[in-house]
Amino acid sequence: MSSGLDAGNEAPDTAAATAAGAAEDGYAPSYARSLRDPEAFWLEAASLVDWDTAPQQALDESGAPLYRWFPDGYLNTSYNALDRHVAAGRGDADALIYDSAMLGTTRTYTYNQLLAEVETFAGVLRGLGVEAGDRVIIYLPMIPQAVIAMLAAARLGAIHSVVFGGFAPKELAARIDDARPAVVVTASGGMEPKRTVEYLPNVADALAAADHRVNHVVVAERDGFAHTAQEYNGAHGTAWHDWDELAAGASPAGPVSVAATDPLYILYTSGTTGAPKGVVRDNGSHAVALAWSMRNIYDVGPGQVMWTASDVGWVVGHSYIVYAPLIAGATTLLYEGKPVGTPDAGAFWRVADEHRVDVLFTAPTALRAIRKADPDAALMADYDLSVLRTLFVAGERLDPETFAWAGRALDIPVVDHWWQTETGWAICANPMGLEQLPIKAGSATVPVPGFSLAIVDGQGAEVPPGEEGNIVLRLPLPPGTLTTLWGSDDRFRSSYLEIFEGCYTTGDSGYVDEDGYVFIMGRTDDVINVSGHRLSTGAMEQIVATHPAVAECAVIGVADSLKGQRPCGYVVLKTGTELGVEELRADLVKLVRESIGPVADFKDVQVVEALPKTRSGKILRKTMRQIADGDAYTVPSTIEDPGVIDALVPLLRPGG
Structure with a gap:
């Protein structure tokens, strides 16, 4: 279907390049330049990460509509998240804070300590035969081993796929058959406010249901659970191991240099029917995009604490619990708990106070749960939130009532921003590091540099400001977005790239107002x-x-x-x-x-x-x-x- 759009890189009239109040050196010039000269824009951004072989070319258009970023570059994502900060003399700086409301404990890892853990577990995986390009499925709760396993796989150039621990065996089996992993990494179970969830029976059932045979399962044993790795060892032709026992005998593994275009991870997103859709993220453009976003969207860097109250099973956890804060040299916070019930609706404020959180990123659902339990935000008064300067929200549309409630209670900017599993980072946001634009309730503010956004009707013709339509992104998508779907370029094209010619179809509807602000109204599919x-x-x-x-x-x-x-x-x-x-x-x-x-x-x-x-x-x-x-x-x-x-x-x- 023809889009009726100019396929070039000029900024569209209805995009927010002319947002009111934009400074000469702020958002509007950056946005316009990113579309006018993406080659120069993203090669400049590539300097934010360390390369084994620095790219001389930003965009490879030879496979269009499947584009590749930094095709001649080589690097290692784990090195960029850990080693380079240690080499720069920041090894004693805090890298990861683990706060378990379920256990009532906290633990802080410096960059030195987290690097040692990742090197060791990378050695464990290498000892189990994992090499660059192999897949590792991670089925873990919100514990440090989840972060360590992800970074360890990346260290070897292996491809990890994190599966949310709440998914049933059937869903895990489908992902095992699609990704065909050599190793599954799991734990005894997860903890909920009023119950525990045994993981090992789920993994065993998934292995039994899957056609693909997994060679090894590594289990992070936790106290208080009924099952252990030992009782399942050998079942379904799989060797089951205790994490700590393997780690005790492992030799540390160094970072493996991979092509920027090599896959870093597969993350499965909900399709309508049939096989799961495995979004593929590459190493190089992913690192560049996240580094750029930390500086220009979230305004977070070394010495600051970013808490993303999500789960590593979802894209938000991948991007802003694990990779982005560490690539930026900041401190990231891993929270095992709920916004209410662990123990009360003051849980978030306790964590923000205790760990001196600068930026909090959560979902509107969490804020609505807190508001329901504590409508006057009375529990907030028990904590010192003077360090907290910005609240970012994503996951679904932030309703104006919750937006107003959070803004009044915290007296800080509340920034709604919009993105998808497929994009891996924000399509629309208020770019706090570039320029804080006026905030409008109900709007995700403006398109982020690199995203050429348009609103079109069913025939692909661009609609006037204020008129709702299909939200599309002109190709090429910027760095950090999906490169394909695992195992099927054809499915990637048919699912996203062929509905409107020259565009990526977001599947969301919305409109752009006269000021260039974007309003997301809902999904256009099921x-x-x-x-x-x-x-x-x-x-x-x-x-x-x-x-x-x-x-x-x-x-x-x-x-x-x-x-x-x-x-x-x-x-x-x-x-x-x-x-x-x-x-x-x-x-x-x-x-x-x-x-x-x-x-x-x-x-x-x-x-x-x-x-x-x-x-x-x-x-x-x-x-x-x-x-x-x-x-x-x-x-x-x-x-x-x-x-x-x-x-x-x-x-x-x-x-x-």
């Missing part, structure tokens, strides 16, 4: 955002449809004041089914929980007589979602039976 977790309603529908009593179903994401969105299922039962609604609901919740995991938060089920469809058989999910959210809606003329919508309104919108 991937919903539950507490910052991108989950496929299509995948949930497939699971619900397996129940023997279900004839057909639809799962939609409806707005939720706490979690952003929540999935709601609407099912049509088979004729003659005598199963009660509550029994059916319990069955379906269990099915989704077993297949996707508790992160899906699938609890709401309604039995309906029929689902609204077009005459061609397409279920009108968007219309259902609009009704449920209380939005204006128009029943399409192609609907098969308008009476079905009338019958659904009271169920979709109680009182409707």
